[in-house]
Amino acid sequence: MPADHETADALALYERGHDQFQSGDFRGAVESFTRAIALRPNVAAAFHKRAQAYLQLDQRPDAIRDLDRAIALKPDEPIFLADRAEAHFRQKSYDAAIADCDNLLSLDPGWAPVRGLRGDCYAASGNTAAALADFSGAIESDPDHAAAYLVARGRLRYDLGDYSGAVEDCSTAIRVDPNAAFAYQARGFAARELGDHEAAEADFGEVLNLEPSSPRALLGRAGARIQLGRFAEAIGDCDALLQLQPRNANAYLLRGLANVQLGDLSAAAIDYSHAINIDPSTQGYEFRAAVWRQLGDDAEAIKDLSAKLKLSPEAPLFNQLAWIWATSPDGDVRDGERAVESATRACELAEWSHPGYLDTLAAAAAECGNFAEAIQWIEQAIKIGDPEEFASYESHLELYLFEQPLRDSSARDSAT
Numbered sequence: 191m192p193a194d195h196e197t198a199d200a201l202a203l204y205e206r207g208h209d210q211f212q213s214g215d216f217r218g219a220v221e222s223f224t225r226a227i228a229l230r231p232n233v234a235a236a237f238h239k240r241a242q243a244y245l246q247l248d249q250r251p252d253a254i255r256d257l258d259r260a261i262a263l264k265p266d267e268p269i270f271l272a273d274r275a276e277a278h279f280r281q282k283s284y285d286a287a288i289a290d291c292d293n294l295l296s297l298d299p300g301w302a303p304v305r306g307l308r309g310d311c312y313a314a315s316g317n318t319a320a321a322l323a324d325f326s327g328a329i330e331s332d333p334d335h336a337a338a339y340l341v342a343r344g345r346l347r348y349d350l351g352d353y354s355g356a357v358e359d360c361s362t363a364i365r366v367d368p369n370a371a372f373a374y375q376a377r378g379f380a381a382r383e384l385g386d387h388e389a390a391e392a393d394f395g396e397v398l399n400l401e402p403s404s405p406r407a408l409l410g411r412a413g414a415r416i417q418l419g420r421f422a423e424a425i426g427d428c429d430a431l432l433q434l435q436p437r438n439a440n441a442y443l444l445r446g447l448a449n450v451q452l453g454d455l456s457a458a459a460i461d462y463s464h465a466i467n468i469d470p471s472t473q474g475y476e477f478r479a480a481v482w483r484q485l486g487d488d489a490e491a492i493k494d495l496s497a498k499l500k501l502s503p504e505a506p507l508f509n510q511l512a513w514i515w516a517t518s519p520d521g522d523v524r525d526g527e528r529a530v531e532s533a534t535r536a537c538e539l540a541e542w543s544h545p546g547y548l549d550t551l552a553a554a555a556a557e558c559g560n561f562a563e564a565i566q567w568i569e570q571a572i573k574i575g576d577p578e579e580f581a582s583y584e585s586h587l588e589l590y591l592f593e594q595p596l597r598d599s600s601a602r603d604s605a606t
Contacts, residue, residue: 200229204236211243219243234263238270241277250281268294275307284315302332306339313346321346337367341376348380356380371400371407378410387417405435412444421448439469446477455481470501479510488518508536509547516553517598529554545575549583556595564590 207222223240230236241256257274264270275290291308294301309324325343329336344359360377363370378393394411397404412427428445431438446461459481465474475498482491492514499507512533515525533551540547552567568587572580589596 200226200233200236203229204233204239207236207239207243211239211246216243216246220247232263234260234267234270237263238273241273245273245277245280250277253277254281268297272304272307275304279307279311279314282314284311287311288315300331302328302335302339305331306342309339309342313342313349318346318350334366337363337370337373340366341370341373344373344376344380348376348383353380353383357384369400371397371404374400375404375407375410378407378414382410382414382417387414390414391418403434405431405438408434409438409440409444412441412448416444416448416451419451421451424448425452437468439465439472439474442468443472443474443477446474446481450477450481450484455485470497476507476510483514486520488514488520488523492523505536505539505544505547508532508539509544509550512536512550512554513598516550516557517596519597519599524557526554526557526559529557543574545571545579545583548574549579549586552586552590553596556590561590561593 203222203226207219207226210216210219210222220240220243223236223243227233227236227240237256237260241253241260244250244253244256254274254277257270257277260267260270261274271290271294275287275294278284278287278290288308288311291304291311294304295308298304305324305328309321309328312318312321312324322343325339325346328339329343332339340359340363344356344363347353347355347359357377357380360373360380363373364377367373374393374396378390378397381387381389381393391411391414394407394414397407398411401407408427408431412424412431415421415424415427425445425448428441428448431441432445435441442461442465446458446465449455449458449461459478462474462478462481465472466478475494479491479494479498482488482494492511495507495511495514499511509532512529512531514523515529515532518524530551533547533554536547537544537551542548548567548571552564552571555561555567556564565587568583568590572583572587575583586596
């Protein structure tokens with residue numbers, strides 16, 4: 191009799207856990223399944239259901255331990271292996287996930303979701319050829335539900351720089367499922383990389399027709415509209431995105447870019463400041479420095495570039511600082527020695543192969559009065575540079591031949 195009571199109690203707890211899971215009370219479900227397991231520790235389904243609840247709570251190690259127990263109790267149940275493979279994938283244990291997928295595919299080589307999951311694992315672990323083969327196999331095995339696998343293959347092609355292939359796969363996915371918002375979104379990003387901003391704008395618009403509150407689509411369409419010169423519409427997209435995500439630094443950056451194009455430099459500076467406060471690692475410092483330069487405040491530009499340099503000591507930042515120190519019309523800002531030091535560092539990081547950095551080093555040398563060195567560096571820039579830059583470099587060379595330093599007021603001239 192006690193055993194029968196325990197069985198009934200365990201079944202009641204299991205059913206309660208199932209109801210809690212269905213209602214979204216995953217912690218309650220874990221508690222109920224745990225009590226059921228305590229009464230009946232040899233029921234594989236209870237471990238399986240508790241694992242699913244753990245996965246909803248993002249407690250993947252606990253889920254995997256329960257799935258191990260479920261498989262040990264019932265090794266011939268494929269769904270347990272499939273769920274464990276998914277849990278291993280989420281845990282980034284790709285080899286373990288692939289091993290589970292291999293076992294499942296040995297039982298059913300045409301199991302498309304498992305083939306697709308193994309493709310995801312191969313893609314994440316860098317085995318591109320195997321990933322492409324698995325996505326193609328999943329598409330072939332289940333052509334009526336192939337949209338997700340086509341987009342997965344398209345995203346992998348995107349990562350490999352095959353943007354045309356990505357567009358092709360996503361277009362096929364859309365023919366399979368015209369309401370697949372994720373396919374339009376992936377195709378939009380691929381179209382952007384191909385420079386087809388009209389197509390990108392249209393695809394992101396389709397996403398927003400299907401999912402009006404999609405942050406990525408709003409951001410993608412804002413970027414496309416900036417490229418198309420539709421700056422007011424881009425600002426509208428950024429405003430909508432910031433209503434959804436008030437701390438989205440990229441939305442502030444894009445809105446700042448649009449405001450610059452509309453001539454509202456003050457609004458742009460405010461947007462870039464918001465982006466910097468949210469995430470200093472973005473391009474906010476560089477973009478705001480460009481605004482300061484347009485406003486004629488090279489001292490503030492130097493502060494911003496110096497702040498970003500502390501976070502990310504990269505060659506372009508050394509070069510930008512050196513250019514301002516060497517060429518600013520503001521005598522209180524110019525500093526030839528610091529310009530030479532910073533320009534030299536930029537050239538070193540670029541292994542002396544960047545003509546623009548050599549041009550900056552020449553300007554820095556000229557600011558220090560070392561015109562022979564300036565001529566040497568600008569001639570080297572001309573030698574290795576793009577012919578489109580020759581006119582600019584040759585005009586600089588002419589200054590140095592007459593022992594004149596370079597003064598750059600182009601940023602502020604563009605604002606007037």
